[in-house]
Amino acid sequence: MKEMKIAKSELVSFLNSLIGEYKVFAPVKQDGFIAFQEIHSGSDALLDYVNSKKPPKEIFFPQSEVLFNYRLGGEGLGIEEPTFEDKPMVIFGIRPCDARSLAILDNIFNSQEYKDVYYTNRRGRTLVIAIGCNQPSSTCFCTSLGGSPFSSDGSDLILIDIDQEYVVQPVTNKGKKLVRKHSQFGEAGRRSLSLMRKVTQRAGALIKSKVETGETKKKLDGMFDDPFWDWLHEKCLGCAVCTYLCPTCHCFDIADEALDQRGRRVRIWDTCSFPLFTLEASGVNPRPTNKERMRQRVMHKFKYFVDNHNVAACVGCGRCIKECPVNLDIRAVLNSILNR
């Protein structure tokens, strides 16, 4: 399908035509920062923003999720399996790095070998409409990790801002179908396409922050006992800011919540940064100090995940860099690894 276009002035009407048939998530301003929320009117969507504070992974993999409810006292365990909504969803205005993170999370929750019912239910009925980044932030380094400000990985449609309008690249069949259905889209003319090419060609140059990550995994292969880890962790507070705000972090805990005979089992975000993560009931902890935990975090993201899925569990979105209370910068960590 050829590239299409949509005038910026038509965007609100397009979103309005989606709302009703779809549950539409779009970036909105909330509590002083950007969040992906369900919108009920097209004009609520914010288009002039860099990125959301919390990653959109929470729409597919929420911070807490009920695995099942139960009611004791009858025959057996009294488990009530969860029911799932079936209304289709649209996530509009996601950035290419975050769209790519969904493709990365699919390796865990939505692969050939395993489909997580909770995640796939939402993923399967969601259309991902990305908007490319004309003005990446100084903390963005997606190009160092196989992404780009206009990457279409993980999205069904990507919109590229060329001032008065967006050029629209349909990526998947789902995306193509959507574009065909809505009258606000027209075929992009030569001028639009040439403007788009100018914008996307600048893509590499737009990302000022670069880290050479090609050799990272190879370096890490031999670094488990490197004294580097002894000082890397020193200023780390061991909190969960970087993991909870990371679009690709996916570790979780499972806990029961009960009130007398009724209760539920929930899945909640967890982090390898906490000592409790590996603490065994006997009191033994294979990762007793911050050093081992920080090493695990870095090795998992840039070596173990690569060993298993051929891609680093990082999309270069820069959230951890912006929000770390002590400015522990993952780019500096990666550079240090390369220089070992």
Added chain:
Amino acid sequence: MLDTSVMIRDAAKKLLDQKRVDLIIGFETGTLPLRSTPCFVRTSEEAEKLIWNASCENNLARYLRGREEKVGIVAKGCDTRSIISLIKEKQVAREQVFIIGVPCHGMIDRRKIEAKLDGKEILEADEATERVILKGRDFTETINKAEFLHNSCNTCSYRNPVIYDVLIGDKVEEKRGIDEYGEVKEFEAQPADRRWQSFTNEVSKCIRCYACRNACPLCYCQECFVDSSQPQWIGKTTNLSDASIFHIVCAFHTAGRCVDCGACDRACPMGIDIRKLTRKIEKDVKELFHYQAGVNLEDVPPLAAFSLDDPQQFIR
């Protein structure tokens, strides 16, 4: 500030060369504008990294505990008060710490600046004595530092280190006539349901990352109550009830110990006003027990002691 940085470096180098300390905890330049980052310096050469400016907002006392070495620490007024609290609670020995005290004019609150710039990204920041020049992709803006300090700095009466082994530069004049608890009194005057609404609005943003707890120098329990499983006190989800209890209990645990350094507030990624409760508790402690944490080494913390003539019956 360059002078201050140089003086700190000199003091640090001397201490390391004379082997009076094994380690110095200070600040070095961060990787983003308006940020500095804690650094751990063990040699004279490394001490060259040390800096001081209005972005040195972390409370480094948080890194003092559990060490066997002699540690030098760069500390502003509030940080030194935390150190006093740690000494009183026997978490750190006075002889083990060499305090490099730095008089402070207040630390910049990045969020206030971001709000003023309405989301425009700062690419460069040049800090001068009274002003900061901010440069972005297509703007330059000069701001008065004093208008963009952290709230805890605006009500601070301890800009000078309360204890120190060496003082960097000259003392600054302490502010007079500060309405220390103005905001608290305003809050107290509101009806209960409004106060509850306001509190739950803040707490509903919580993502249970515990950055606040981990940034606090005085949160050091071997097992934090949120991590206890036998018994389990609260759940781990972001459920409002669980998050509320976490913040309430956390605030109560600071009673008579918190010095309002603001580290918790600054660490929170979601911008929760964590000091809302802690300030109220601090005010109550001051009024009930005539005590303020960390202002000298002699006063006994009220919740860590009793005497036979305590004013309240139940505690005797």
Added chain:
Amino acid sequence: MKNPYIPIAMRAEKIVIETDDKNIKTFSLSFLDKAEESSFNYLPGQFAQLSVLGEGEAPFGIASSPTQPGGLEFTVNKIGVLTTALHNLEEGAIIGIRGPLGNCFPIELFKGKDIVIVGGGFAFTTLRSLLKYILYHENRSQFNNVTVIYGARRPGLLLYKDEFKQWEASPDLDLYLTVDQADEGWCGKVGVVPNVLKEVAPSPENAYTVVCGPPIMIKFTLPVLRQLRFPPERTVLSLEMKMKCGIGKCGRCNIGNKYVCQAGPVFTLAQLNELSGEY
């Protein structure tokens, strides 16, 4: 597609106290739904997640052998929230189970070989499953000599005392029971497991060794095995790590690029040496 997070119901038919301090109990469980029983196909070495709804869930090695029809057995040490909840149950109580999970002992590789089983304390659970499987009359001839060395801190802490009495008398295996500290009435060996292993000195030729025990026992047993020249490829261990999902998703049991609940818990020493320095 079956949702692997949903436990199925089992009834605790029998609960037996194993040790004199009452901290270890063996639970015999039967499936409420008989259809589930026939689809729960497991081999020695695997584990399952047991739930007490409202308290939580934890992984336990399956102590019964698949040659024992009609249910499963688990031996539980009371140490935390879930294990305490299990210990507080009475016979007839309903427990949830998810499994079988993890990999099993490499039984096919064991065929035609001598097997040396070395166990300590309450880590003998999956070793019991393996031993019963090997000793099962239909299977026994497929394996050569079987040597078992099992020890506990004192006689009261030995597991499966009745079964060991039977095995002591059996010609199908060479059994060496030992305790660190004897009491009156104990006529077996006295000494820590690694020392007894040194004494027995089984031959590594055409043999596999399977070791399960507390970290301190493993720490001192591995050098003895090295001295006896058991190669890492034929030294089999079962790892323990805190687990939650049991299906390699939650990240908790991640060691190197593997998940103990999926690639393990059974590993050879050769595999562990490659994994990472973590363990």
